[in-house]
Amino acid sequence: MKSAAGRMLLTGGTGRLGHExxxxxxxxxxxxxxxxxxxxxxxxxxxxxRVEPEVLVHAAAYTxxxxxxxxxxxxxxxxxxxxxxxxxxAIDAGVFLVHISTDYVFEGTRGRxxxxxxPGPVCNYYAxxxxxxxxxxxxxxxxxxxRTSFRPREWPYPVAFTDVYTSQDYVDVIAPExxxxxxxxxxxxxxxxxxxxxxxxxxxxxxxxRPDVRPGSKREVSVALPDxxxxxxxxxxxxxxxxxxxxxR
Numbered sequence: 046m047k048s049a050a051g052r053m054l055l056t057g058g059t060g061r062l063g064h065e066x067x068x069x070x071x072x073x074x075x076x077x078x079x080x081x082x083x084x085x086x087x088x089x090x091x092x093x094x095r096v097e098p099e100v101l102v103h104a105a106a107y108t109x110x111x112x113x114x115x116x117x118x119x120x121x122x123x124x125x126x127x128x129x130x131x132x133x134x135a136i137d138a139g140v141f142l143v144h145i146s147t148d149y150v151f152e153g154t155r156g157r158x159x160x161x162x163x164p165g166p167v168c169n170y171y172a173x174x175x176x177x178x179x180x181x182x183x184x185x186x187x188x189x190x191x192r193t194s195f196r197p198r199e200w201p202y203p204v205a206f207t208d209v210y211t212s213q214d215y216v217d218v219i220a221p222e223x224x225x226x227x228x229x230x231x232x233x234x235x236x237x238x239x240x241x242x243x244x245x246x247x248x249x250x251x252x253x254x255r256p257d258v259r260p261g262s263k264r265e266v267s268v269a270l271p272d273x274x275x276x277x278x279x280x281x282x283x284x285x286x287x288x289x290x291x292x293x294r
Contacts, residue, residue: 054076066102117170149274226238
């Protein structure tokens with residue numbers, strides 16, 4: 046996919062989404078964590094000076110929802126302090142910032158959330174850190190926040206919840222959509238975009254790639270989880286149609 050966004054710098058290149066994006070976008074540079082660690086602001090500045098990107102894609106994040114309940118400091122340092130450092134660097138360099146956020150910024154009681162719906166109250170610490178990060182990103186004059194949710198290419202657990210509804214999908218399904226949005230990021234004309242697929246239970250999603258998965262309930266785990274965190278993707282579907290991009294999933 047040839048990128049219309051120009052040269053790009055990607056944080057979190059070794060992560061699940063970052064790895065996929067590198068294979069989908071040309072002109073993207075994704076340094077290893079030793080060379081670009083969002084918890085070390087000097088490495089962000091050095092990477093921007095070295096790469097001189099037009100777009101900075103911020104995909105690095107602490108994403109272990111359950112572990113975040115026990116590791117507040119680590120989660121905050123990556124998701125909030127790290128994002129603050131990325132934002133400051135983006136402002137100083139005058140680059141366009143694409144920030145990867147999450148459906149968890151919403152309360153998760155009714156689902157089908159639109160971009161303009163007010164976020165919160167959040168249901169766990171990971172969600173809090175990502176909501177705060179979003180608000181920091183809005184300080185950048187030119188930015189796009191992409192709210193999304195994805196799983197590994199294969200369902201990794203023996204159990205999946207029947208009582209949690211979502212519009213997330215597998216990373217190889219979501220990543221091409223996000224790549225297309227990044228390619229057109231400066232044409233989108235809005236600051237927030239939901240990229241996901243149709244509403245379904247987590248169990249229904251799991252069965253697509255692991256037919257033997259067992260049904261379970263969120264009541265069986267200690268971390269608070271939403272009832273229905275699905276996203277309305279009407280805006281995204283309209284944009285894709287306008288661009289003649291990948292088909293609706």
